[in-house]
Amino acid sequence: MSMFCYQCQEAAKGTGCTVRGVCGKDENVAQLQDLLIYVLKGISVYGTKANELGIKNPEVDDFIVNSLFSTITNANFDKNHFEANVKKGLLMRDDLKAQVEKASGKLTNLHDAATWGSSNVNSEGILQKIFSLFSGGNKTQTEYTIEQLKEKAPKVGVLATENEDVRSLRELLIYGLKGMAAYLKHADNLGSRDEKISAFIQKALVATLDDSLSADDLVALVLECGKYGVDAMALLDGANTSTYGTPEITTVNIGVSKNPGILISGHDLKDMEELLKQTEGTGVDVYTHSEMLPAHYYPAFKKYKHFVGNYGNAWWKQDKEFKSFNGPILMTTNCLVPPKPEYKDRMYTTGATGFEGVKHIADGVNGKPKDFTEIINHAKKCKPPVQIEKGEIVGGFAHATVISLADKVVEAVKSGAIKRFFVMAGCDGRMKGRDYYTEFAKKLPQDTIILTAGCAKYRYNKLELGDIGGIPRVLDAGQCNDSYSLAVIALKLKEVFELSDINDLPISYNIAWYEQKAVIVLLALLYLGVKNIHLGPTLPAFLSPNVAKVLVDTFGIGGITDVASDIGMFMEA
Numbered sequence: 001m002s003m004f005c006y007q008c009q010e011a012a013k014g015t016g017c018t019v020r021g022v023c024g025k026d027e028n029v030a031q032l033q034d035l036l037i038y039v040l041k042g043i044s045v046y047g048t049k050a051n052e053l054g055i056k057n058p059e060v061d062d063f064i065v066n067s068l069f070s071t072i073t074n075a076n077f078d079k080n081h082f083e084a085n086v087k088k089g090l091l092m093r094d095d096l097k098a099q100v101e102k103a104s105g106k107l108t109n110l111h112d113a114a115t116w117g118s119s120n121v122n123s124e125g126i127l128q129k130i131f132s133l134f135s136g137g138n139k140t141q142t143e144y145t146i147e148q149l150k151e152k153a154p155k156v157g158v159l160a161t162e163n164e165d166v167r168s169l170r171e172l173l174i175y176g177l178k179g180m181a182a183y184l185k186h187a188d189n190l191g192s193r194d195e196k197i198s199a200f201i202q203k204a205l206v207a208t209l210d211d212s213l214s215a216d217d218l219v220a221l222v223l224e225c226g227k228y229g230v231d232a233m234a235l236l237d238g239a240n241t242s243t244y245g246t247p248e249i250t251t252v253n254i255g256v257s258k259n260p261g262i263l264i265s266g267h268d269l270k271d272m273e274e275l276l277k278q279t280e281g282t283g284v285d286v287y288t289h290s291e292m293l294p295a296h297y298y299p300a301f302k303k304y305k306h307f308v309g310n311y312g313n314a315w316w317k318q319d320k321e322f323k324s325f326n327g328p329i330l331m332t333t334n335c336l337v338p339p340k341p342e343y344k345d346r347m348y349t350t351g352a353t354g355f356e357g358v359k360h361i362a363d364g365v366n367g368k369p370k371d372f373t374e375i376i377n378h379a380k381k382c383k384p385p386v387q388i389e390k391g392e393i394v395g396g397f398a399h400a401t402v403i404s405l406a407d408k409v410v411e412a413v414k415s416g417a418i419k420r421f422f423v424m425a426g427c428d429g430r431m432k433g434r435d436y437y438t439e440f441a442k443k444l445p446q447d448t449i450i451l452t453a454g455c456a457k458y459r460y461n462k463l464e465l466g467d468i469g470g471i472p473r474v475l476d477a478g479q480c481n482d483s484y485s486l487a488v489i490a491l492k493l494k495e496v497f498e499l500s501d502i503n504d505l506p507i508s509y510n511i512a513w514y515e516q517k518a519v520i521v522l523l524a525l526l527y528l529g530v531k532n533i534h535l536g537p538t539l540p541a542f543l544s545p546n547v548a549k550v551l552v553d554t555f556g557i558g559g560i561t562d563v564a565s566d567i568g569m570f571m572e573a
Contacts, residue, residue, distance in 0.1 A: 004159050006502060006541040008073040009429055009514045015541055016158075020573040023073050024338035028146070031153035032082035033071045033322055035172065038156040039089035040064050042113035042207055044202035048098040049258070051199050053103050056245030061198040062188070063092060068181035068534040070352040074315070075334035077534075078354035083146055085169035090117050111209045116152065135435070168544035169218035169479050170208040175542070176225040177201050178518030182267070182333065183232045183353065183481045189270040190420035192239035200228045219550065226527030229520040233484035247398040247478060252296045254462075254551070255390040257285050260382045262375060263325050265289035265318070266332030267297070267479055268351060274369040275330065276304045284379045285410055286332065287311040289454050290335060310393070311385060314428035316457040322347070324386040328378045330361075334515070335455070336459045346382070348375050354553035393461055395476035397451075399488035409471065410496055413506065417468050420571065421507045424491075425483045425521070426456040427514030433537040434459065437512055439563045441465065441474075445571065448475055451489065454480035456512040487528055508570040509533040510560070513540070515549035526555055532573070536560035 006016035008023060020026055025033075047060055050571050060274045067085055070076045093114070101107060159169035159361055184197060207213060207221055241247075262284060264275055272295045274289075285308045288295055293310045295301055312321035315335035320327050322339070328346045337357065339347050350361040350370060402409070413420040422444065428434060441450060441460035450460070450473060457476055465473040477485040494502050511536055513522070525533060532555075539548060539559050551557040560566055 002027040004157060005030050006158070007171070007178075007516060007541070009427070009538060010431065011541040012460050014538060025077050026079075026151070028079045029077055029082060030077055031150055031157070032086060034157035035149055035153040036067055036082055036086050036089065037071060038113055039086055039093065040067055041329040042111070042116070043089060043093045043096060045111060045114040045204040045209070046093065046100050046107075046208050047202040047245055048199075049100045049104070049107070050096060051202070053100065055099055055103060056195075057096060057099075058193075060092060060096060061193075061195070063089065064201060064205075065181045065184050065188070065198065066352060068178045069185050070235050070332075070354075070438055072178050072182060072334045072352075072517070074336050076354040077336070077338060078356050079146075080356065081354045086149060094118060106120045113209055114157070124333065143370065148508070164544045165215055165546045166218070168542055168547040169215060169222060172540075172547070173204055173222050173225055174208060175516040175519040176229060176523045177204055177520075179515075179517040180225070180229050180232045182517050183229075183236045183520070186333075186481070187232070187236040187239040187268075189268060190239040190243050194231065194235055197228050197232055197235070200224070206311065220330065220522060223527055225520070226523035226525075229524035230484070230487070230527060232520070233481055236481050237484050240298070241400075244269060244273070244301065245398045247297035247396045248299060249394065249401060250297045250302075250396040251392045252293065254311070255309065256287075256311065256385045256387045257308050259283055259285045259306075260379045261285040261287050261308065261311075261325070261327045261385050262379045263287050263289050263322070263327060263329045263385075264292050264332060265315070265329060266335060266351075266353065267291050267481070269295060271330070271332040271350060271370065272301065275372050276307060278300060278369070278372045279306060279376055279379075280304060282306075282376055282380070284327075286378055287385070289321070290315045290458075291479050292332075293393075294395060294482065295474070297478060312388065314455040316428065316430045324388055326385050327382040330372075330375060346378070358426070363464065389462075391462075394472060395461075395478070397472075397475035397485075398477050398482060399485040399492070402477075402485075402489050403492050405471065406492065406496055407571045409493075410471070412469055412471065413497075417447060418449055418471075419445065421449045421451055421505075422570070423451045423486050423509045423511065424456060424460075424478070425451070425453040425477075425506060426512040426518050427480065427488055428455045428458050428512065429514045430536075431537055434512065436537060436560060436563060437510075438463075438566065439512065443563055443567060444563050445567075446473075446535050449475060451477065451486050451507075453477040453482040453486060454518070459512075464499045474552050480517050480521065484524070487525065487530075490530070491528070497530065503531050508573060510566070510570065511535055512537065527537065532556035532558070534558045534560055534566070 001018035004016050004018055005021055010022040012022055266477055283305045286310055288310045291313050301307055318337050319340055322343045331349045332351055336353055348359045361370055437459040461474055490502055490507055493505055
């Protein structure tokens with residue numbers, strides 16, 4: 001096989017992509033992503049030692065987080081990006097090694113991840129060889145070709161771990177780290193960071209190289225990853241609310257205006273803020289797409305009159321909806337589908353996102369905002385969007401809002417008006433079997449409430465499901481990272497009802513998943529003690545039978561069957 005990847009729900013045949021990713025990445029990108037992860041493990045060998053020595057390396061922490069983020073499904077398809085970052089990572093690894101050895105002496109018995117392709121250093125630990133991409137001054141130049149990198153990649157990819165169960169646990173841990181990295185990057189963009197989380201990421205990456213660790217050791221690390229996942233989501237929640245205010249119950253327009261527009265997709269609210277500021281007064285309107293919908297819930301963005309509404313649905317429909325939008329599209333994070341020729345020239349990427357042949361907007365220099373002038377000028381030349389739907393949808397039910405309604409919610413539960421809450425957070429995707437979630441929402445009893453976050457909501461957030469005593473039956477907390485809000489709500493209800501176990505609440509979990517951010521949400525819920533979570537439309541391909549059994553026996557993890565049977569099972573719980 002030319003590649004192997006099974007990190008997302010759409011893994012080919014439910015086992016793994018071996019020729020080309022269902023997501024659209026080719027073997028070159030897949031292999032370079034594997035190699036970049038291996039380089040990050042090597043950097044982390046020295047990073048963990050540096051942490052022990054008190055050597056601070058924020059640039060190393062940032063590189064690891066940004067690189068993990070870039071390998072999430074549907075984030076970056078540009079092989080040039082990954083080739084450059086593999087080379088940059090090797091250079092960074094050797095620089096870090098020199099710092100550590102200067103402080104503590106020469107290190108021995110190092111893993112191949114920490115030594116392969118190593119640069120020569122002189123007696124003072126100063127780097128003497130440097131990849132040509134980063135060469136300068138009087139340093140000796142050397143260059144790894146793409147062919148040399150591809151030769152190394154198959155030896156360090158997923159299948160390099162032969163034991164199926166160890167491989168499964170290692171990959172589960174790595175995918176949790178990838179999801180966590182996404183949330184850390186968003187928080188960092190708003191000036192919030194936590195060195196302890198970065199230190200754990202490096203410790204966990206090193207652990208995936210350690211053949212002495214038992215399955216129990218790895219399970220413990222996976223749960224610890226869940227703990228840090230909670231911390232990362234709390235960090236981002238605090239960064240978002242302290243910067244843009246507490247989300248409010250908001251009615252969002254899903255129609256269009258007569259002005260040309262820019263469609264912003266992905267998740268990054270800092271990009272949203274900078275784009276809104278730079279488009280103000282230009283005659284160009286701004287629309288959200290997919291996971292950017294919750295930006296409308298934040299008070300700080302409501303002052304922009306040209307912030308018109310939301311256009312379209314979940315990420316996987318973009319191949320049709322981007323064509324009809326007519327104006328340029330800005331992809332701020334993952335959820336990018338390989339663009340079609342009809343709109344590729346109108347697409348822009350930024351941050352961790354990339355695609356060969358698509359214009360990329362660089363980060364601002366020295367803390368300055370990104371420059372969106374090119375995309376704004378492009379929009380001015382375009383026709384207004386074609387209307388594809390009309391009406392309004394309601395959201396903004398993050399934890400602070402729902403907790404403010406706690407008395408009303410508790411009374412509805414005590415009176416029997418609300419029988420059960422269903423957490424239906426997570427991801428949407430292309431698989432036809434995901435129609436299940438639309439039917440599930442339609443057929444839920446009228447005395448139930450849906451708590452949602454992430455793009456899974458697009459399966460039912462435009463249905464007329466009514467309300468219970470003024471409480472809408474679909475409460476949208478926001479983006480996938482706002483699944484944290486759903487956990488906070490559950491913990492608050494546990495406190496209000498004076499329960500000793502979160503699982504005694506009338507809450508069921510029927511979660512759709514697609515990529516690695518859903519993995520960290522799952523691990524976070526497991527860390528918080530939530531049991532009997534059901535995942536669909538299929539269980540992850542990266543769970544070996546034995547690992548899946550551990551999750552079933554220990555945490556009650558289950559799949560989905562048919563709508564009627566599942567609703568019956570949940571309502572009897």
